[in-house]
Amino acid sequence: MDGFRIPLGSWVATGVDWIKTNLDGFLDAVSFVVTFFVDGLTSLLLLPYFFVLIAAAALIAWIVRSWQLAIGTIISFALIVAMGLWVPAMQTLALVLVAAIVAVLIAVPLGIWSARNATVRAVLKPILDFMQTMPAFVYLIPAIVFFSIGVVPGLVATVIFALPPGVRLTELGIRGVDSETVEAGQAFGAKPGQILRGIQLPLAMPTILAGINQVIMLALSMAVIAGMAGADGLGKMVVEAISTVNIAKGVEAGLGVVLIAVFLDRVTAALGTLGQNPSSLLAMLRSRRARRRSAAVAEASDSGDVDRTPVAEKELQNA
Template identity: 85%
Template sequence: MMDFRIPLGAWVAAGVDWIKDNLDGFLGAISFVVSFLVDGLTRALLSPHFIVIIVIAALIAWLVRSWQLAIGTVVSFGLIVAMNLWVPAMQTLALVLVAAVIAVVIAIPLGIWSARNATVRAILKPVLDFMQTMPAFVYLIPAIVFFSIGVVPGLVATVIFALPPGVRLTELGIRGVDSETVEAGQAFGAKPGQILRGIQLPLAMPTILAGVNQVIMLALSMAVIAGMAGADGLGKLVVEAISTITIAKGVEAGLGVVLIAVFLDRVTAALGTLGENPSSLLGMLARRKAKQRGATASASSSGSTDATDAADEAERHVASPHRAPVTTA
């Protein structure tokens, strides 16, 4: 009985070898596209002077969150520059953004499909459980076999690791929409696609954006693991610091990851409440527009009242015309 063993690992390895031998062209296309996107975004972030990128990041922070976050962004990114980590920080940021976009593009349609189809939901649930509980390092093994060493296997492993929260929160948001609201749309003759676009997605958007936030955070948490696969950036510096037991390099690279994580977390968390943060630029513009609408409505109401009073006075004059006083001799 002790000699009995299920060679599950060998079966998986055989499947990986089959994919590598028979889908080499498809894997090459994926590698080309991913490398093009990451390298292109990295060049776009590194081509301007770092002050330009810092100013843009601060404006984004002020636009959606607050002027305090804008100041914190300037200080944080300035610290990254002062530690001479600007290039690896932008490489990490490019990797995270590309991985997050790919994960969101896959996760949101899957979440919608799962929310609208019980069979799909029953199939996806154990798959997502497996993806979330499997150690992230395990994803690197087939990724490196498929795509060799570099940024591509790191990004593939990052997408797989960050995907489940986006699917789950999208499904939760769609299923959490009030059924009476959906039934009202059906009663007015709206088609399923119209109900999805006009009712379910707008009402579920805060939950979906929370899923996007989690996807980005998990993608950034994979920066170090992506560095183990050979991806350039702060994660690679952390790996080098571990291999050489260099405390200074490890602390600085880790702090750079933390600073980028704080910026991305605060900005993406604010996307679900655009215009509602009182210190944000959008919030100030929304309040100014509300005051202008209030002033316009008040002026219109006052003008209408004055016109009504004038009409009433004219009616009184018509009903009771003025008569000259009678004088007696």
């Protein structure tokens, strides 16, 4: 038994070499597209003055969450600027956003398919388990072989690592929809596609958004590993700090990653309860409109110019 060994690693290496040899054109196309989008988004983020982007980020935080988060966003991003990390922070943000978008575009359809097909679910489950438990560093080896050093292998490894939670939570959300609600739609003659779009997806949206939040967080957690593959940004600075034992540089770059992570986490988590936080700009605007309508109804009622029948009052309340 001492001489018996299954050369599984050699088989995988042979498969990687075959892909590199026979699909070189496809890999070059993937590399070009990924580089184009990441570099383009990085240039777009660096195009305006930093205070313009900080103001836009604070406005987004206020709209979806609260004015407290908006103030925290201004302080966090100002600290990134003060540490001289604005350019690498935007490079990291661009990498994370592109990787998260790609992962979501793959994860959500797979999750829906898995929720509606038991065979697909049975096939995907062990694959997702493998993807989640495999050390993230291992993904870099074939990615670097396929795409060489740079941003592309870092993004590919990030997408693979961040994909499973999006698939699992999308499937969980779709399967968690009340069966009686689905049966009611079927009783009214709705087709499967109409049930999916009109019933299952809206009711499962909070769970799906939670999955998207996890995808973004896992993508950001891969920033350092992407830096090891040569991707520019805060992760590369952390790798350089480790190699030179530069504590100051490592702490500053790590803090930059944390500040970006807090902003993305709070904003994406708030999308599931959009407009429900009383401190958000959307909730404030809705409350102001409701007060104006109530005042208009009260004024019209006092002057006797409004119909006070129950039907009319209900229409005014729903206006």
